Amino acid sequence: MFDERKYVSFYYETAKDLPKVKPDPATTAMLVVDLQNEFVLKDYGEGKMFKEMGEWDRWEPYFDRLHDVVIPNNKKLIDYFRNNSMEVTYGRIACLKNNGEDRSPVQKTPGWNGMLIPVKSFGAQMVEPLTPEEDDIVVNKTTDSVLAGTNYSQLIANMGIKTVVVTGIVTDQCVASTVRDLADEGFKVIVVEDCCAAATMELHDAELKIMNNIYCQVTDLEGVIKLLEENK
16 A cells, blocks of 8 residues: 655655645646666666666666566556546657657766667657557657657646656656646646656655655555546
């Protein structure tokens, strides 16, 4: 069972009534962030790179969480949204130029964010079994935030969306940037803890504690489905 106090930060430790999101399924969309072949597969992209660098032991727990928890839970939540005629949307890191010159400076910088993933490449595609359907909105970003480098917020606003359920990777970077931007633009945000991952559980938990109750409401897969069912 999800512990609602786990992600309560210093700011809200003494609060008696924590803010609650009451999502109307008719105006709620799911946003899957960066669950792409480049970042998820164990023998391709970053997984392959970590093995070649001799760093697989450090990263294996992260990839295990992706395959054992995050991907299966995202599939369950996507199925729930589709079965209830709710919007499933995607944000992915993908540059339009093969040489990556259209990327933001942060994604041109060597290191964790230094990535070159052309939009038509295998690495840019969302990992199976989370493949978008033909009518799903998929936006391509060269920024951490799904909103900063795309027209995502305008698109969902046009459709009357008011609440966004966010999943994906990594919790403390692209997910966090997206959540903050959604909140600043006036959307209610729910982050599904067991549908997200960071490099370590320490980073994952710390970022969720920072964001919870200020920019979003953190819950788990069972909790978000319960919220949606209660507000039908």
